[in-house]
Amino acid sequence: xxxxxxxxxxxxxxxxxxxxxxxxxxxxxxxxxxxxxxxxxxxxxxxxxxxxxxxxxxxxxxxxxxxxxxxxxxxxxxxxxxxxxxxxxxxxxxxxxxxxxxxxxxxxxxxxxxxxxxxxxxxxxxxxxxxxxxxxxxxxxxxxxxxxxxxxxxxxxxxxxxxxxxxxxxxxxxxxxxxxxxxx
Amino acid sequence: xxxxxxxxxxxxxxxxxxxxxxxxxxxxxxxxxxxxxxxxxxxxxxxxxxxxxxxxxxxxxxxxxxxxxxxxxxxxxxxxxxxxxxxxxxxxxxxxxxxxxxxxxxxxxxxxxxxxxxxxxxxxxxxxxxxxxxxxxxxxxxxxxxxxxxxxxxxxxxxxxxx
Numbered sequence: 001x002x003x004x005x006x007x008x009x010x011x012x013x014x015x016x017x018x019x020x021x022x023x024x025x026x027x028x029x030x031x032x033x034x035x036x037x038x039x040x041x042x043x044x045x046x047x048x049x050x051x052x053x054x055x056x057x058x059x060x061x062x063x064x065x066x067x068x069x070x071x072x073x074x075x076x077x078x079x080x081x082x083x084x085x086x087x088x089x090x091x092x093x094x095x096x097x098x099x100x101x102x103x104x105x106x107x108x109x110x111x112x113x114x115x116x117x118x119x120x121x122x123x124x125x126x127x128x129x130x131x132x133x134x135x136x137x138x139x140x141x142x143x144x145x146x147x148x149x150x151x152x153x154x155x156x157x158x159x160x161x162x163x164x165x166x167x168x169x170x171x172x173x174x175x176x177x178x179x180x181x182x183x184x
Numbered sequence: 185x186x187x188x189x190x191x192x193x194x195x196x197x198x199x200x201x202x203x204x205x206x207x208x209x210x211x212x213x214x215x216x217x218x219x220x221x222x223x224x225x226x227x228x229x230x231x232x233x234x235x236x237x238x239x240x241x242x243x244x245x246x247x248x249x250x251x252x253x254x255x256x257x258x259x260x261x262x263x264x265x266x267x268x269x270x271x272x273x274x275x276x277x278x279x280x281x282x283x284x285x286x287x288x289x290x291x292x293x294x295x296x297x298x299x300x301x302x303x304x305x306x307x308x309x310x311x312x313x314x315x316x317x318x319x320x321x322x323x324x325x326x327x328x329x330x331x332x333x334x335x336x337x338x339x340x341x342x343x344x345x346x347x
Contacts, residue, residue, distance in 0.1 A: 107322065118307075118318060120295045130225065130315045145268045147222065149275040152314040171314070181316040 009072070108180070122180075129178065136171050159183070200235050213239055214263055220289075221269045221277070225309035230293060233306040237289050239263070240308075244288050247278040280312050287311075292318055 089095075103112055106119035113119040133154055141147070151168045155161065156177035161170055164184070177183065202209040216236040219226050228236070243263050246256040251274040260270045281288050290309050296302045307318065324331065 108320070114295075117293045117295060123294055123307075123318065126316050126318055133315060134223070145266060147268045147272045149271050151276055151280070154314050178316070180320060182320070 011072075125180075129181070133171060133173065136173060140169070140171065200231055202232060202235065214265060217243060217263050218265050218269060220308060220310065221264060221273055222266065224313035225307065225315055227294065227305060227307050229297075230304040230306040233291055233308040237291055237308060240310075241286070241288055243273070244277060244281055247273045248282060250274070250278075277310070284311075290318075 100114075102115045104115050105111070106113045106122060109119060109121045111119055111121045137152070148169050152171055153161070153165045153168045154171045154173060156173050157175060159177065161168075200209075203212045212232065213236050216226070216228060216232060217240050220236070220240055226233075243259060246253075246259045249256045251257060251260075256274075257270075260273055261267075264270050264273065277288075288311055290311060292307050294305050294307050297305050309315075309318070326332070326335070
């Protein structure tokens, strides 16, 4: 069937004419003029569905036509974006950094902390003390996999185990009891 | 009209995906549970600590059944990779939590990790551990400014109205 494509671009029309010329020459050697010859099979053979183009085509294939014609199909900005438009896009509220309103002052040390998070300073303090207690525990256990089967209690300078601490392992710490570590 | 839905809807699934595969997720959680039973207070990424919390509490509930129970012993054997902790679990933690009906752990968020990933970290601890407490509950004393002002106002009202 004949397909007529009228396109405003001369280069596009030229490319399509070349393609059609190739098809004519490749598929139907007796078809030149525009009439449609009878399409019955001259010889029924097992053939691939498409007709491969002859490889010995002296026309340049990929470099010049595809670049020059394909440039027409690539997206490119039409106009320079003005600084006003750029500012609107860059300063749009969804691109700005959110302001955090959940910052408070820790009542113990006075440092800033987020409301739902522990204070960093107080946590570092507790972590350091825990590390020292764990070192004492390590010295008492003297080796890996020696966990005792009793509870543990931590006593500071000058403290005696009470009757609640019966049967518990005592860990001694050689310093005064800190104010934030209440006994029991 | 929205023709496609967002792909990241869990549709009721509650398990997080951690590690490389489900087996590695279980191994990760198992290591964390072992560390928690050993050290009674650990720091970990919040998602892992949150995921591990449920498993740790269920393990303690199994331990409360007693160490003669076959299922409890098999659970403890799987979840605690260091076998001396099985003794600690049944002899120390089970009696400690016998009076409590549930919630044996405390999960608190700490400031983000200092390294490049700034991960959301949490500290998870067993209640009743021997270490210093992380949060000290503040008692309302009479010495705060607000309470002093209210006290003064109450006194003024008592003296003011009879006069």
